[in-house]
Amino acid sequence: ETGVTQTPRHLVMGMTNKKSLKCEQHLGHNAMYWYKQSAKKPLELMFVYSLEERVENNSVPSRFSPECPNSSHLFLHLHTLQPEDSALYLCASSSRAAGGPDNEQFFGPGTRLTVL
């Protein structure tokens, strides 16, 4: 595997279900991101793990819970979601380095989530 991989690619879940999204990066990067992409809206940054610190967007509901066990793996745990949470969830990684163009992000293919 190369680049950034995400599983599953598609997920349909009910509002009472619990599921997890998985992301893995094979690029040796030290930062990983979860984004939510909805039609006609800018990418919404949900969580960042960088150099073992976690940054979160305060507007993200607590029904989304991230986990980053190491620099290569990232999870997004989902529970009691709402229909408005239906979207494409993208994982990305980047390499943080002082003074360099360290913002270039490499994305996975995304998980298309539908909440019924």
Added chain:
Amino acid sequence: TQLLEQSPQFLSIQEGENLTVYCNSSSVFSSLQWYRQEPGEGPVLLVTVVTGGEVKKLKRLTFQFGDARKDSSLHITAAQPGDTGLYLCAGARRGNYQLIWGAGTKLIIKP
């Protein structure tokens, strides 16, 4: 408030035509990136512009960063069906690894 405005939101043109997509802001960015996203895939980085006034070319695609580093444009010459996709711009601010994203321009090139 959207910090990066992209225009147009949607563009459908015939193969062989030229087009320009704009990315505008009132904020100054240390660099600006352009990505292309195809259906069912994540965004893929096309180019990063760093210096005010910088122009970069990628085959038929020309990217320009405004002199004040607040805006950017993407010009495509003789568009091809393979150029179809969602074009996203993202601005970076020095010392902050989080990007500011535009909402994207959906481009369709008809054969």
